[in-house]
Amino acid sequence: MFERMLIGRIENRVTVGLVSFVLIMVFLGWAAINEGGRMQAFQVMEEARSIEQGAMSFAANCTSCHGLDGRGLAGKGPALNNPQFFGHDFFPEITRQISTLNTEKTLITTERNDAATTDARKAEIDARITEIDSEIATLNADREAQIPDLIAKGYDPARFNRLTNLGWVGTRDSFVLTTLIHGRPVSVNYWPQPMAAWSQTAGGPLRMDQLEDITAYIINWDKGDEWTLDDLYAVQQFALEPVDGAPLEEQIRILQESGGVLPEKVGTNVQEIVANLAEFTGDPVRGDALYHGGQTSQFGNTLACSGCHIQATNGTGPMTDGTLTRASTERLNESQFAGYTAEQYLIESIVNPAAYIVPGYSNVMLATFGDQLSYQDLADLLAYLETTG
Amino acid sequence: MSVLPFPSFLDDVKEKGLKKAVFELVDESVERLTAGMNIADLREAIRGEPASRKPNPRLQPHADGFWLHMRPSYFHADMTGLYPTFRLGWLSTYLVFFETITGILLMVWYTPSPEVAYANMLNILSNVPMGQFVRDLHRLGAEAMVLIVSLHMVRTYFTGSYKKPRQFTWFTGLILLAITGFLSFSGYLLPWDQLALWAVTIGASMIEATPPQIVGDNLNLLVRGGPDIAANGLLRFYLLHVLALPALLFVFTGVHYYKVIVHGHSLPPKKENIGEDTAKRVPLDKRVYFIPDVLTSEIMWIAVTTLVLTVLCIWFYDAPLEHHADPQVTPLGTTAPWYFLWIQGALKLGDKVFWGIIFPGLILGLLAVWPYLDVTPSRRYAHRRFAISFFLGLISFVTILSYMGLAKFGVATSPDSEIMHELTFPPAHSHVGKLLPVPYEQLVTGMYTTRQSEGDDADVSSIVNAFNEELNLAYSGTIVSPGGTAATLGAGIQDVLSSQHLEVSSINFRSVPSDAPELKKVLDFMAEEIHHNDDYLVNGWGAIVISQNQSNLKRVDLIISWDEVELENGQPVLDANGQPVIATDADGNPIRRFNTSHVFIHEDALYFSH
Numbered sequence: 001m002f003e004r005m006l007i008g009r010i011e012n013r014v015t016v017g018l019v020s021f022v023l024i025m026v027f028l029g030w031a032a033i034n035e036g037g038r039m040q041a042f043q044v045m046e047e048a049r050s051i052e053q054g055a056m057s058f059a060a061n062c063t064s065c066h067g068l069d070g071r072g073l074a075g076k077g078p079a080l081n082n083p084q085f086f087g088h089d090f091f092p093e094i095t096r097q098i099s100t101l102n103t104e105k106t107l108i109t110t111e112r113n114d115a116a117t118t119d120a121r122k123a124e125i126d127a128r129i130t131e132i133d134s135e136i137a138t139l140n141a142d143r144e145a146q147i148p149d150l151i152a153k154g155y156d157p158a159r160f161n162r163l164t165n166l167g168w169v170g171t172r173d174s175f176v177l178t179t180l181i182h183g184r185p186v187s188v189n190y191w192p193q194p195m196a197a198w199s200q201t202a203g204g205p206l207r208m209d210q211l212e213d214i215t216a217y218i219i220n221w222d223k224g225d226e227w228t229l230d231d232l233y234a235v236q237q238f239a240l241e242p243v244d245g246a247p248l249e250e251q252i253r254i255l256q257e258s259g260g261v262l263p264e265k266v267g268t269n270v271q272e273i274v275a276n277l278a279e280f281t282g283d284p285v286r287g288d289a290l291y292h293g294g295q296t297s298q299f300g301n302t303l304a305c306s307g308c309h310i311q312a313t314n315g316t317g318p319m320t321d322g323t324l325t326r327a328s329t330e331r332l333n334e335s336q337f338a339g340y341t342a343e344q345y346l347i348e349s350i351v352n353p354a355a356y357i358v359p360g361y362s363n364v365m366l367a368t369f370g371d372q373l374s375y376q377d378l379a380d381l382l383a384y385l386e387t388t389g
Numbered sequence: 390m391s392v393l394p395f396p397s398f399l400d401d402v403k404e405k406g407l408k409k410a411v412f413e414l415v416d417e418s419v420e421r422l423t424a425g426m427n428i429a430d431l432r433e434a435i436r437g438e439p440a441s442r443k444p445n446p447r448l449q450p451h452a453d454g455f456w457l458h459m460r461p462s463y464f465h466a467d468m469t470g471l472y473p474t475f476r477l478g479w480l481s482t483y484l485v486f487f488e489t490i491t492g493i494l495l496m497v498w499y500t501p502s503p504e505v506a507y508a509n510m511l512n513i514l515s516n517v518p519m520g521q522f523v524r525d526l527h528r529l530g531a532e533a534m535v536l537i538v539s540l541h542m543v544r545t546y547f548t549g550s551y552k553k554p555r556q557f558t559w560f561t562g563l564i565l566l567a568i569t570g571f572l573s574f575s576g577y578l579l580p581w582d583q584l585a586l587w588a589v590t591i592g593a594s595m596i597e598a599t600p601p602q603i604v605g606d607n608l609n610l611l612v613r614g615g616p617d618i619a620a621n622g623l624l625r626f627y628l629l630h631v632l633a634l635p636a637l638l639f640v641f642t643g644v645h646y647y648k649v650i651v652h653g654h655s656l657p658p659k660k661e662n663i664g665e666d667t668a669k670r671v672p673l674d675k676r677v678y679f680i681p682d683v684l685t686s687e688i689m690w691i692a693v694t695t696l697v698l699t700v701l702c703i704w705f706y707d708a709p710l711e712h713h714a715d716p717q718v719t720p721l722g723t724t725a726p727w728y729f730l731w732i733q734g735a736l737k738l739g740d741k742v743f744w745g746i747i748f749p750g751l752i753l754g755l756l757a758v759w760p761y762l763d764v765t766p767s768r769r770y771a772h773r774r775f776a777i778s779f780f781l782g783l784i785s786f787v788t789i790l791s792y793m794g795l796a797k798f799g800v801a802t803s804p805d806s807e808i809m810h811e812l813t814f815p816p817a818h819s820h821v822g823k824l825l826p827v828p829y830e831q832l833v834t835g836m837y838t839t840r841q842s843e844g845d846d847a848d849v850s851s852i853v854n855a856f857n858e859e860l861n862l863a864y865s866g867t868i869v870s871p872g873g874t875a876a877t878l879g880a881g882i883q884d885v886l887s888s889q890h891l892e893v894s895s896i897n898f899r900s901v902p903s904d905a906p907e908l909k910k911v912l913d914f915m916a917e918e919i920h921h922n923d924d925y926l927v928n929g930w931g932a933i934v935i936s937q938n939q940s941n942l943k944r945v946d947l948i949i950s951w952d953e954v955e956l957e958n959g960q961p962v963l964d965a966n967g968q969p970v971i972a973t974d975a976d977g978n979p980i981r982r983f984n985t986s987h988v989f990i991h992e993d994a995l996y997f998s999h
Contacts, residue, residue, distance in 0.1 A: 007471075010437040013685040020692035024699050031703050035518050041995075042515040048991035053712065055938060055989035059890040068892055209507060209713045220939050 047216060054217025057210050065193060070221060072237030076192060079235040080218050083227040086172070087161035090229060094143045098136055098158075105132045147229070154238040162239055176218050180211045190240045263298050263374035268351045268367075273378070274344050280375050282383025290377060291320070291384050301372035305381075308365070317365065318358055323385050331356075346382060424457070425449020426680075434681035447680040459646070463676040464683055465656055465668060473548050473657045476690050477541035478649070481565075483691045484534040485642060487698075488572075489635065491527035499579065501627035503620050506581035507713045514710070521707070528708035529698055531573045535728045538569045546780050549768030550655040554666060556760035558648035561641050563757050568638045570728055575630040577726060578623060584817060586714035587723040589618060589626070595732065598741040617716055655768075664766035711817050720817075721810040722796030734793030752783070801959040804922035805949045808915065808931075809986040812947060816996065824911050824945060824988065825996035831905035832935050832943045832990060836898045839931040842909075842916035849900040856930075857898050866978035869953075878950065878981065882932065885983045886946055891936065898932070908933070919949065924961045924969045926951040928979075941992040946985060953980040 007013050058070075065077030072079030079085065089095055111117055112125045143157045150157075159165045168175050181199040188194035198204040199211055206214075223231070266273050289295040293304035308316035309323075318326070328342040336356070337345060348355050350373075353365035373381075393399060401410040420427040426434070430446040433439070440447055451462040468474060498517055499509050513520035542562060545551055551559035578589040597609035614621025653668030661667050677683065711720075725733045735744040763776055770777065792798065802810075813822040844852045860879035868881040871888035875881040879896035886893050901909045915931040923929065929951035938944040953972040955962040961969040972980050990996075 007686065007689065010435070010681060010685055013689045014435060017685065017689035017692040020689070020696040024692070024696050027696075027699050027703055031522055032519065035522075038521070039515050039518070042521070044993045045995045046511055046515055048993035048995070051939075051942060051991050052989040052994060055942060055944070056987075059944075059987075063890045068890055207713070207715075208504065217939075217942075220942065223940065 050213045050216040051220050053210070054213035054215065054220075057206065057214050058217050061198070061206070062214070065191075065195075067236060069234075070218070071235050074237045076237065077195075078237050078239040081221040081231075082162075082235050082238070083223075083232050084155065084160055084235075084238060085162045086222045086224075086227070087163060088223075088225075088227040089160045090227075090232065091143050091146070091157055094139050095158075095160075098139050101132045101136055101139075105129060147232070150232060153235070154240070155232065155235075165239075165241060172222075173215055173219060176215045177211060180206075180214060181208075263376065265299070266351060266370055266373050266375055266378050268370040270344060270348045270352065273347050273351065273375075274341075277343075277347075277375055277379060277382075280379035282379035282381070282386075284380070284383040284387045287380035287382070287384025288387075290381055297372050297377045298374040299372055303369070303372065303381075317361060320385075321388050323388055325389055343382060346385060347378070350378070350381070423450055424454030425452070435685070437681065447678055450680065457679070459650070460679055460683075461650060461653075462680075463671065463678045464654065465671045466675045466677045467656045467660045468654045468668075469677045469683060469686070473544070474654070475540070475544060476686075477537055477544055479687055479690060480694060481534065481538050481541055482642065482646075483694065484530055484537060485638060487530050487695075488527060488534060491523050491530060492631065494523050495527055496631060501579065501624050503581055503623055503714070506579065506623065510580045510582070510710055522702055525702035525706055525708045526698055527576075529702055529706050531576060532727075533698065535569055535573050538566050539728070542566055543780075543784070547770075547777065548655065549658055549773060549776075551760040551763075552766070552768055553760070553764070555648070555652050555655060558645060558652065559760050560757055561645040561648060563753070565638065565641050565645055567753065568634055568641065572630065572634045572638065574726060574729065575626045575634060578618070578626040579630065580710055581623065581714045582709075583711040583714055583718070583720050583815075584709055586618060586716065587720060588725055589622075591723065591725050591733065592729065593618065593622075595736070595741075595745040598745045600742050600746070658768040658770065661768070663769065663772070709817055712815055721802060721806065721814070724794060724796050727791070730792075730794030731787045731790040732794070734790035734795075734798070737793055737798070752787075803959070803984075804918075804925045805951070805982075805984040808918045808922075808949060809947060809984065811918065812911065812915065813986055813988045821996055822988075823914055824947070825990065825994075827905075827907040827911060827990075829943070829990065829992045829994075831907045832945060833902050833905050833908065834935050834937055834943070836893075836896070837901050837908070837912055837933045837935075838898050839912055839916035839919060841900055842913045843920075853898050853900050857896065860896050860898075864981065866952075866981055867974040868981045868983075870983055881950070881981065881983060882934075882948060885948060885985050886934065889946065889985055889987055891934070891944065891946060891987070893934065915947070915949075919951075924963070925954060927954055927969055927971060928952045938989060943990050944987060945990060946987040949984045951982055953982050 007016065058066075059068075063070075065073060066080055067073045067077070070079065070081030072082070083090070108125045108128060112122055117125075140158060144151050147155070147157060163172060163175055166175075170178070179195065181197065182202050183197035183204075184195035196204060198206045200207055264276075266276075286295060290297060290303055290305075292306045293302050296302050306320065309318060309320045311319065312321050313319055323346070324342055327345050331337055331345055332340055332342060340348075351367075351370040353367060353369075354363050357363050398410065398414060401413065404410075405413070416427045416429075419431070423431070426446045426449065430440065430442070433441060434447060448462050450457040451460065452458070495513065498513050498520065500506060510524075513524055545559065545562065574589075574592060578585045593609060593613050596612055597605050599605040599608055610616075612622070612625065614623075614625050652666070655666070655668055724730060732745060732749050735748050738744050765772070765776075767773065811822065812824045815821065816825075838853065838856050840852050840856045841849055857879075860882065861877055864875075864877055864881075868875040868878065868884075870881045870884035872880075872884035875884050882896055883893050901912060912931075912933060915933070919926050919929045919931055926949065929949060932946075932948040932950075934946040934948065936944045936946075954969040955972050964970050974980050
């Protein structure tokens with residue numbers, strides 16, 4: 001019956017085929033029109049499920065150091081569910097003001113270093129710089145006064161972005177993923193348990209897709225503009241940074257040797273350093289080792305001055321040989337160093353390298369040595385430099 | 390005088406006028422393309438009119454054209470209806486091309502490496518326009534192909550078409566059936582999800598059972614490309630799927646169809662005298678010409694089939710994609726694809742070598758040589774009572790074995806784990822754990838107990854309060870929890886959750902809010918399942934603990950707690966009254982057990998749209 005009615009006659013077959021074909025095209029068109037929306041919805045759904053999977057892995061693998069709620073565990077691991085981790089600035093107005101002041105300071109400092117600037121103008125600029133410094137200090141103090149407990153817990157409102165602090169130039173996703181893949185090789189120095197390499201690529205237990213899920217989960221903590229100070233107060237442990245801290249064992253060694261008292265850092269005040277340095281006798285052999293990176297400073301920092309100051313050739317910086325001679329015969333003759341001793345000039349060049357740039361070189365030397373050297377370290381370095389003639 | 394230095398179309402235009410010249414050009418082109426039929430011939434054919442010129446131009450494409458030289462120019466009228474072929478052979482052929490085309494489209498977006506295969510799938514689904522549709526078509530088409538090829542074989546058996554002289558045609562058909570099965574199966578692994586990995590692991594482990602052991606071990610290594618399926622295994626399955634098996638399929642399709650043409654399509658059994666084969670002797674009045682009758686019929690059938698697949702794939706069917714393959718996590722209730730379930734069922738009958746290798750081998754072997762064993766001349770149904778009964782018996786047996794292959798048959802899983810699985814399993818085919826589709830806003834933070842589902846709605850608050858008090862009482866038996874020192878059931882719950890990295894500061898159960906009916910349904914389901922298994926889950930209750938994990942992510946913990954019973958072979962030991970025997974600790978007190986499982990549910994995960 002069906003057969004005869006519908007498909008027994010050729011015109012019926014042609015009709016059924018044509019109708020089917022037209023319907024296919026209509027339905028395909030309908031599906032195509034909705035395809036954009038469908039793909040978008042799928043993307044959203046897939047990201048949500050990735051976060052769910054990441055949550056499972058995070059609970060099982062990460063919570064013992066980073067806390068059940070991701071807010072870190074004091075002394076164990078840093079918070080990820082943390083405004084600082086996502087670079088949220090709670091005091092954008094103060095940040096803006098400080099930034100404006102710093103810009104001004106840079107501009108007038110350049111003007112001051114210009115040979116054409118008159119002495120009267122220089123005096124004016126010096127006064128303004130003092131003023132700016134004090135304004136910045138007030139702003140900083142204001143900011144810190146608003147969150148005193150957090151400062152004590154290791155939060156620095158001036159350094160509100162974890163990634164900037166680390167000098168990370170990639171995205172936050174890549175920061176998390178990279179950390180998960182390779183772990184933190186040096187973290188053993190400042191955490192009881194180092195951040196292990198979690199990827200199978202690096203010998204860990206997890207697959208890439210699992211790490212991507214965990215990344216999605218961690219990034220999902222970001223509240224954007226909706227972070228509150230409560231979130232900041234809830235943080236149990238802020239991130240530590242390896243850059244300034246000496247390796248743990250080195251610090252312990254120094255503590256033991258000095259009978260429990262850490263040596264003083266020299267800081268950046270040249271007058272004060274010169275005064276205090278009189279008590280110390282330099283050892284040129286240790287100074288040599290410090291200079292060439294063979295030994296670390298008493299705070300565990302490798303100085304490696306010789307990386308830039310090559311022995312007998314001018315490199316990134318002036319050559320090592322003849323440092324003292326050049327200081328006393330060339331630099332001290334310049335008007336701005338009136339009243340300086342060669343030693344004073346060298347000290348200033350080490351702790352505050354931007355104060356004077358030798359013609360032909362640029363301002364690339366780090367200004368952190370005041371924090372890395374003890375008086376003994378500095379005395380040894382100077383003793384060594386005296387031997388270079 | 391020619392317009393150009395050689396005779397050209399322009400001369401025609403000049404001579405005959407534009408309209409006539411263009412028509413003649415088109416007409417001639419059509420005639421060349423069809424290898425013999427011009428526009429008027431086609432028109433007549435489609436209108437069902439007899440050919441108006443001699444010799445019959447509708448025979449010309451069979452003689453001169455490549456594609457139609459493979460097709461007979463006329464068929465026997467008795468086999469052009471729906472019966473006896475049901476067009477199954479033609480649809481099988483169509484699906485081969487259908488799968489080839491959709492498969493090539495998918496190949497463009499796919500890399501056979503465990504590192505990226507799954508990400509490729511997600512990309513196809515979320516970023517390739519109509520990617521999901523083509524994948525659905527390919528997957529559904531593959532399932533349809535297995536089904537249609539199987540039905541084609543069943544039909545051939547029932548009409549006795551395998552009998553002399555078509556024994557070898559049947560044999561090649563059986564090879565095509567096997568290739569179709571393996572093609573479909575080898576495609577299973579490619580998405581590199583849990584479904585893929587574990588279904589194929591089961592399949593490969595059958596190969597491993599091949600005796601003697603040295604052969605099995607090496608076959609297994611050869612197929613998996615290592616002790617476990619990984620990058621090598623995936624690449625092998627991919628190459629099998631896109632190269633080796635299709636090549637074999639095309640070759641045997643050629644042989645099979647050649648044999649069909651050589652012997653002619655067998656007629657319905659009652660149309661022939663017993664022992665005769667008159668398929669090739671078609672009287673003039675019984676001839677149905679390929680053009681236009683059979684051709685329109687075939688095109689109509691593929692149009693209808695494509696329409697059905699299109700409708701199904703747009704509105705009703707999505708090819709499954711589970712979580713990323715994870716060799717560390719064996720999902721509960723893994724099964725082979727449906728067309729191999731019968732082997733999985735057979736494996737539950739006993740010896741792996743016999744039921745997994747020899748038995749399927751015997752069945753295929755028997756089918757392969759069947760035409761040479763069954764040499765009775767008659768193809769009439771009435772004369773083949775034994776053969777037809779035997780085959781119906783075989784179909785029933787395979788169906789029963791397939792049922793036995795299902796996960797729910799004969800696999801001992803403890804009821805508590807089974808209930809957890811029922812509630813939380815990730816989307817697989819069209820199913821998903823009962824908890825996941827609960828709308829996000831109905832997952833209200835708090836602790837809920839199945840006790841609520843056991844009592845009257847009016848008493849809910851007193852039931853829940855009583856439960857809270859019970860949890861705070863000192864427990865007289867032994868509580869088996871990860872901490873091991875819980876003195877109250879409440880502390881036991883805290884212990885259990887803590888082992889799953891969830892801190893709960895206090896135990897405070899509450900009743901399910903009235904605006905969370907879906908959550909209540911899950912709780913009811915849990916209560917019902919615990920009740921059904923009360924010979925194992927004695928004095929059992931379940932709990933659901935919902936907590937906010939991130940601003941758009943909730944965590945749901947499930948707990949089942951019960952008094953341990955004595956077990957024998959995984960079954961509870963019953964006393965004289967048919968009651969389970971409760972296990973006791975050294976002091977003769979009951980032993981309290983906990984099982985727990987948890988999932989995270991994101992606001993946008995949309996499980997409920999399934």
